[in-house]
Amino acid sequence: MSKKVRLGIIGCGGIAGAHLEAYKKISDQVEFVATCDLNAERAKHRKEQYGFARSYTDYEEMLSKEELDAVSVCTWNNYHAPASIAALEAGASVLCEKPMAMNAKEAEAMIEAEKKSGKLLMIGFVRRFGENTKFCKSLIDNGKLGEIYYVKTGCIRRVGNPGGWFSDKKRSGGGPLIDLGVHMIDLARYLMGKPKVVSAVGATYDKVGIRSNVKGVSWWKSMDYDDYNDVEDIAVGFVRFDNGATLVVENSWTQHIKESRLYLELYGSKAGMQMEPELEIYSEENDYLTDIKPKIDLNSSSFSGIFERQIAHFIDCVANGTPCLSPSEDGLELMKILDGIYQSAETGREVQF
Ligand SMILES: NC(=O)c1ccc[n+]([C@@H]2O[C@H](COP(=O)([O-])OP(=O)(O)OC[C@H]3O[C@@H](n4cnc5c(N)ncnc54)[C@H](O)[C@@H]3O)[C@@H](O)[C@H]2O)c1
Numbered sequence: 235m236s237k238k239v240r241l242g243i244i245g246c247g248g249i250a251g252a253h254l255e256a257y258k259k260i261s262d263q264v265e266f267v268a269t270c271d272l273n274a275e276r277a278k279h280r281k282e283q284y285g286f287a288r289s290y291t292d293y294e295e296m297l298s299k300e301e302l303d304a305v306s307v308c309t310w311n312n313y314h315a316p317a318s319i320a321a322l323e324a325g326a327s328v329l330c331e332k333p334m335a336m337n338a339k340e341a342e343a344m345i346e347a348e349k350k351s352g353k354l355l356m357i358g359f360v361r362r363f364g365e366n367t368k369f370c371k372s373l374i375d376n377g378k379l380g381e382i383y384y385v386k387t388g389c390i391r392r393v394g395n396p397g398g399w400f401s402d403k404k405r406s407g408g409g410p411l412i413d414l415g416v417h418m419i420d421l422a423r424y425l426m427g428k429p430k431v432v433s434a435v436g437a438t439y440d441k442v443g444i445r446s447n448v449k450g451v452s453w454w455k456s457m458d459y460d461d462y463n464d465v466e467d468i469a470v471g472f473v474r475f476d477n478g479a480t481l482v483v484e485n486s487w488t489q490h491i492k493e494s495r496l497y498l499e500l501y502g503s504k505a506g507m508q509m510e511p512e513l514e515i516y517s518e519e520n521d522y523l524t525d526i527k528p529k530i531d532l533n534s535s536s537f538s539g540i541f542e543r544q545i546a547h548f549i550d551c552v553a554n555g556t557p558c559l560s561p562s563e564d565g566l567e568l569m570k571i572l573d574g575i576y577q578s579a580e581t582g583r584e585v586q587f
Pocket residue numbers: 244245246247248249250270271272273276291293308309310311313317331332333358360399413456457458
């Protein structure tokens with residue numbers, strides 16, 4: 235690679251910080267050209283913090299004035315599609331945060347723009363870049379689990395609605411399912427070998443609410459916190475795939491449970507695997523049951539570690555045409571699953587694809 239990749243970022247809030255720290259790690263390959271945020275102060279702060287040349291409050295203006303090779307889209311979910319499409323049309327490759335869009339229809343329009351532009355649209359399925367994910371994937375690809383026919387996953391919180399735009403449906407598209415469920419369902423589907431969804435059944439409940447009244451414990455809150463809330467507290471789903479495998483998923487931001495929990499379990503014909511909360515493989519050797527606990531440095535799957543690898547991979551794809559590990563078609567398949575669960579919750583019927 236000879237020339238530096240000219241970088242822009244749209245949305246300069248919390249997760250933008252993780253992207254920018256990771257770009258900083260490879261600053262020999264990246265030219266920090268422009269930041270953009272609706273909040274001028276925030277755009278300017280990120281510009282100064284990371285040495286960008288200019289800052290903007292309107293991404294259309296930024297894209298028309300700057301020649302960018304790569305753009306990170308880190309806005310509220312409702313701008314993922316319009317900002318990514320605008321960046322692709324302006325000739326830049328895009329790394330769009332999860333969820334890809336508000337729904338599958340928007341995701342399709344983004345893929346259309348990607349195809350027309352000849353540029354890359356990568357989706358921020360950052361957990362694919364964990365060392366633990368890499369280990370699980372290699373084991374599965376080598377047939378250690380046999381045929382994976384059933385997966386159970388969830389991320390459930392006792393209290394943890396982030397508020398702000400996250401709990402405002404017109405900006406987020408939904409609650410814990412579209413926020414937390416995206417990571418868990420993508421990870422499950424990625425490890426299962428990316429089967430296609432054929433049907434989904436789901437239910438959502440909003441019986442408890444945002445609980446901004448709770449004292450004595452703290453939880454992660456959105457940068458621009460307010461307690462407006464019109465999204466679900468909890469979503470449960472049952473998904474069938476074209477290879478006959480099924481997935482059960484549950485996600486909540488608030489639920490009267492003992493403690494918050496994150497889990498991912500995959501069941502195969504030869505072995506079972508618990509990837510979260512702790513990596514273990516359950517199998518049989520010489521007619522004895524075995525539990526295998528791989529030794530993996532947890533730092534290599536840390537929050538900053540996975541972002542560094544994701545961003546380095548994005549720049550490698552842009553600069554060198556390396557095939558993308560989290561392409562747009564995977565984002566679309568995920569949006570179909572989320573649409574299916576939400577639609578089924580509304581209608582009380584199974585959604586078929
Ligand atoms: N990969 C992960 O683990 C992870 C973690 C957190 C958030 N996210 C995703 O990242 C995105 C941002 O989340 P966040 O936590 O950083 O939110 P945030 O509220 O901290 O930041 C979002 C920023 O986007 C700006 N913005 C919104 N619309 C804009 C527009 N049209 N043009 C320019 N700026 C705009 C807002 O002003 C705000 O500063 C969301 O899609 C979220 O789902 C991903």
